[in-house]
Every structure is written in structure tokens, then in C-alpha cells.
Amino acid sequence: MKPLTTEQIRAVIARGKLKDNIFKVMGIFCLSLALVVIVALIADMVIKGSERFTVDFFLNFASRHANKAGILSAWVGSLLVMFVTALAAVPLGVAAGLYLEEYAKRNWITNIIEINISNLAAVPSIVYGLLALGIFVYQFGFGQSILSAGLTLALLILPIIIVSTREAIRAIPAMIREGSMAVGATRWQTCRYHIIPYAMPGILTGVIIGLARAIGETAPIITIGALTFIAFLPPAPFSELGDGGTAGLFDWVMAPFTVMPIQIFNWTSRPDPAFEVNAAAAGFVLMAMVLSMNAVAIYLRYKMRKNIKW
Amino acid sequence: MQIQETPALKAEARNLNFFYGENKALKNINMPIYDKKVTALIGPSGCGKSTYLRSFNRMHDLYPGNRYEGEIRFFPDNTNLLSADVDPIEVRMRIGMVFQKPNPFPKSIFENVAYGLRVRGENNRRVLDDKVEHALKGAAIWDEVKDRLSELASNLSGGQQQRLCIARALATDPELLLFDEPTSALDPIATGAIEELVHELKKRVTILIVTHNMQQAARVSDYTAYMFLGEMIEFGKTDEIFIKPQDKRTEDYITGRMG
């Protein structure tokens, strides 16, 4: 074979570069498609839902009349469920992450726990709903309550919080631990006064991302039997009940409820197009909640990367 | 005694400066590379010898913020390799390179060697077979791998991998072959095999080799350049550099007083 002439080599290079450029266009196209979808989604909901962006929409209960229906019970329900979720998932997740990074010995128990956590992340969310239906709703008798929903979502986001806690702890250099141990601190004192505070921003990021995921989850909550049409709020602590009694501090936990995603689902699946407007407006409110939580998390992480220098 | 003839030039650095961003890494380097000879670059770590070597095939163009000044003239056609209108890809097709750590591609032994030919658009199986065999023989590894050409290259030992990488570079008949400390990750026996190979290869191709090991430079090279802090301190025939260096700094380095 004779060697290629300069002209032939240049032709080969030119072809290669053309392919490079075609690919670049494809890459930018795919990326912009992602952006276009986000923009189209938000724009569509803003435009369609604009007539519902009133104070009444936030203060009205669900109704048979689209223009009178609001999201009061839905957003209150979402906040209460998130409260329960955070209360359960944050201590558990941080404790589990702390255990796996700082305490766990390399043995089969640790291995099983680790394999478990990574496998749980791949379990479809609706399966968590079935778990909760069998265990929380019937076995434990929590019923179709805020408590059941909050615990379900807590289990769902536990892997997210554990993983981010572990990553945050792993980023702390060993010299911090050694320094603390060297002055006579116990392992727990080291964790409490050094590891947890230093890992806090990373843990917080994980918690926010987890909660953002939980607040948008629909399937597991529908599965445990959340109602789609609720025209009352859970009883506030010590408020008067209809039967003349007074609500206890935690009565709201056992109350039936609805949440934002379920309200949207309900309105989306109604044949009357007037409810599309409500679905769009409620969808926008939910998006705003989720995206602002994510944005906070992304910002936190960005700041963390910039500020922390060990 | 025979009258000494100056060999033909293959390349020549002229007033070469190089910058990593603001940081000037090469300072006004002038140096010839003679055709079909082995030229060794020695000097303490961080002296700029790898930076200099990587200028020849424009590897610095892969990263943003790098800048060349001056020229590297390439002969016989007298092109300035660093000129803005010379395509780095074309430069790399003419100049082969072997790296510090063996870096075979995640492909079969055969496909590793055929890689450069395929890049050039050659897909004729007969031509590929022929060229791959020739290159593997040239890199003195044919006998070891001829029965396992379809195995993954990563199954080979470190020394074999490095000879495979040499075969990969040879397959496309480069005019100049750059070696960037090719034996620093290898054991003494594998190192010996590579050094022998370099000696053999200079019949076919011009070689520029960076080494951190002075004995290696003395063993394999015809010419040696000593670099220090981005400057070319001394260049000359290897015997002369090692026996009677002209510059105090070269002498300090060679005698082990420095570096």
C-alpha cells in the first residue's frame, strides 16, 4: 500500500471534522430540546392557568364548579405530609449515613445494608405505595391518613438522604477526625461536634432534593388511598371539632387528606375542559414549589464547592 | 579518522516559547532534531522536557489557555508545525507518540494496532492484516501476540502493552516518533526490551525521547539535550554531553550533584 498523499489525508480530516460538527449540532439540539420542554411546560401552565392565579384559588376548597374550586386542602395537605416526612426521614437518613461512614465495620451486615440501599433506589415508587397500604394502612391501622402518607414518602426518600449524607461525610478529610480523637474526644463527640456540623450543607442539599422529590410524588399516595375530593382541613391542635369536643395536639396526623399532585391528577382526568385551567394553575404552583426547592439545592451545592477548601 | 558529516535535519525548534495561561513553561528554545537519529531530552522534573515534546504533535491544543510562540520547522517540507493554519490533526498523523504509562484502547490487540489506519479511512482487511503484522514485528511483539490478536489489549502485561502502543504508533509510518518517558512504569526487563527496540527503530524513523533516567539517555540516544527550568541549557552528541559537558549546570545534573 502506498502512503496517503497530503491531499488524501486532508480529505480524511475534513470528513472527520464535518462529522464532528454535525454531532455538535445534534448535541446542542438535544440539550435545547430539554430546555424547550421545560419552557413549554411552564409557559403552557402559566398561560392556561393565568385566570386562576387569585387569592381565592389558594383559599378555596375543591368544588364541582371549576371556577370556584381551589387548592386549599391540597397545599395544606402537602405541607403537613412533608412535615411528617421530614421529621421521619431526616433523623433516620442522617443516622444511617453516619453509621455507615463512621461506625460500620466491613462485615456482612454492612454489605447487606449497602446493597439494600442501592437496590431500594431502583424500586418503583408505586411499590412503596403497596408496602404502605399493606403495613401502615392495615397492619398498623394508621388508615388513609397524613401519617401513613408521610411515612411512605419518608421511606421513599431515605436512600437519597443516606447517600447525600455519606457523600458529605466522605468529603471531610481524615485529619479532622484524627485531630478530634487526638484531644480525647469519643467517636460520638467527634461526630456531634465535628462531622455532623461540617457535613451539614451537604446533608441539607440532600434533604431538600429528597423533599422536592417527595412533594411531587403521586403514585404511592394514591395507592394508600388518599381521597381526591376533600372539602375540609385537618383539625388544628386544640381547635373545636364538629361534635363539640376539642382536637388534640396530634389529631391532624390521623386525618384524611389530599395533596397537590393528587388534586392535579383529579382535575386533569376530568372530562370537563374547564378543569384543565385548574390543573394548569395547580400544576404551576407545584412546579414552582419543586423547582424552587431544587434551585436552592443546586445553589447550595454550587456555593459549597466554591467555599470549602480543606 | 573519518570526517564528521552533519546528518540531515528532520525538525528544528526556533525561538520556541510556550505558555500555560500566564505561566511561561518553555523559554526561547532552539534545537535541531536530526533525521533517523535518537535525541534524548533530560533534566529534573518540571524542567519542561515533556512540555517541549508535546509541542511537536500539538497535544497542548487539546486544552484551553495554552499558547505557543516561535516555530518548530519540520523537514523536508519546511512547515512550521505551530503555525495557526497548520491543522493539529494533520501534524499528529505525521508524528507518532508513545506515552508514559501504556494506554492501549479498550479494544482487541489487532484493533489497537489498526486504529491509526482506520482513522485514515483504511478498512480493507488485507491491507490491515498486512500492516498490523508488519507493525507488531517492528515493535518486537509479534511472536508473543500472533495467536491472540482478537484478545483485549488490556490482558497483556505492562511491558507488552507498551510495545503494543509502539506498534500502534508505527503502523501508520510516522516520520517522527515521540517517546514520553516510555519506561517509567515498567520493570527493568521490560525496560531493556523497549530500549533495544528504540535502538532498532532509528533505522526507520527519527526519535525524540524524554527520559528521567540518565543512563537510559546514554544507552539509547545519539544526541542529548539538557533542560532546566524551561530553558535548553546544552545540546550536543550524547558522548560529549556525558563525558565533558560544557555547562556547569549540566555537569551538576549528570554527576548527581543536582536533580
Added chain:
Amino acid sequence: MSANNTTDLSQVSNRLAYNAMRNWKEKLIEAILLGAAAISVLTTIGIVYVLVSESVHFFSNVSIVDFLTDTQWTPLFDDAHFGIMVLISGTLVSSAVALLVAVPMGTIIAIYLSEFADSRVREISKPILELLGGIPTIVFGYFALLVVTPILQYFFPTLPGFSLLSAGLVMGIMIVPYIASLSEDAMRAVPMSMREGAYAMGSTKLYTAIHVVVPAAISGLAASYILAISRAVGETMILAVAAGMQPNLTWNPAEPAATITSYIVQVALGDLPHGSIGYQTIFAAGLTLLLITLVFNILGQWLRAKYRENY
């Protein structure tokens, strides 16, 4: 003098003595933390227990052969049929549509970000992708039903209002960020020396990416595709909203059909008594779903072990 010295020494040795109280507290804390970590194992056990025990009840009423071979799914009719293939077909068709969108798009984005884009483009793109991945699926469902379906109907007037196609397309977009981000991580983990080797041979960027970087990162790419399959198979709300919920044994994406997940939603929305056969069907369906994702995950782990990178 000497007496003083003795007391001093004994105090010192007392303080350094093994402190049973402190040690007990440390052990307690460790046990509590271990308990928290064990919750994840309990979750798995709980899932398996619930699905299997309810399914056992179910299969005492319905034979497994019927379950796997029947071509109708009518558990709530008088003439009840329990052919899970009906639901599996909807699940597989919608997942296939989603993957046909997500795998090429996600891979192209990953290659572009890892091999072509400069750091500024990458820093802007990654948060955008993350935001896309964070959008609640119910919102995607809304988008599929009320935005994408009408657009598709404009081009294909025969497309029904509910279809696997439109749900699958939107599901694909939803999955893109997962593939893009995991694949990009895998490709960026490929050592620079390997790329340099390819560039030194005169390859162009795309040639290097396809012939060197992608093969080197193949197990990471495979893992991202497997995760994508799990997401698609387990996705619920987009399908419940946009694909219709009537059981339909079909391989045609242009038809409406129920999936395993949307069937569970449909039953949960109704008011089935605890312990009835209808109630048990959702656990049998859930077990099927879990087994399908399990198969893909094992496949993924096997692939990863087979093509483990050793740089």
C-alpha cells in the same frame, strides 16, 4: 512530699482508667445508629412480605398458568380474567417508546457534554438537566395529555386522545437526564491518557468519543440504560393520565392501554374492600412489576461485572 506524689499519680491513673459509663453511652449510640441503617433492610423485607403474602392469597384463587397465559384482564367483571400479559404489553410498549427517545438523546447529550462542550456550557447544562429530572411526573402527565397529544394529533389525526405513544414520548424526555448524567459521569471517569492516545493518532473528537471513550465507559453506560428501564417500567402517573386505563393487549403504541402501574392506580382510586380478590390483584401486579425491575437490575449488575473497567 512522697505522699502527695502518690495521690497525684493515682488521680492520673484514675482519669485514664477505662470509663465504663462513657463506653456504655458510646455503645448505645452506635446501636441506635445501626438501627436507623437497618430500616432500609426492614423496608425491603416489608416490601417482599407484603407483595408475596397478598400474592399467595391471590394465587390460591387464580392459577399461575391463567395469570401468565390468559389474554384478558377483567378482574372486576363477573366473568373475571386475570391475564397479566395484557398489562405487561402496555408496560413494555410504553417503556420501549420511552427508551427509543431517552437512550439516543441521553447518550448524545452525555457525549456532547463530556467530550465537546467547554466548561461553561457544561456548568449551565447540568442544572437545567437536573431541573428537568426534578419535574413531578404528574406534571409530565398533564403535559403528555394536554400538550403533546394534541400536537401529535395535529400530525396524525387518527391518534386517540389517550395513547401509549404520547405517554411514552414524554416518559422518554423525563428519563433523558438520568441517562445523560450517569453516562457523562462514566465517560469523564475515562482517564485523559486514553483520549490523548487517540488524539495523538490523529483522531477527531467524534472518532475518539465513539471508538475509545464510549467503549471504555461501556459498563457505566449500560448501568444508566438499566436504570432508565427501571424508571420507565415503574413510571406511573404519566401513563395513568395520558395512556388511558383500559386493559388492552396490544403492541401498537398508537393505542390506549393500561400498564401494571396504571392499573394499580385505577384500583386504588376505586373503593375495593380490603381482602377482596380485586384488592389482591394489585399486589400480584406489584410483585410482577418488582420482578421485572429485579431482572433488569440483575442483568445490569452482571453487565457491569463483565465489562468492569480496569484503567
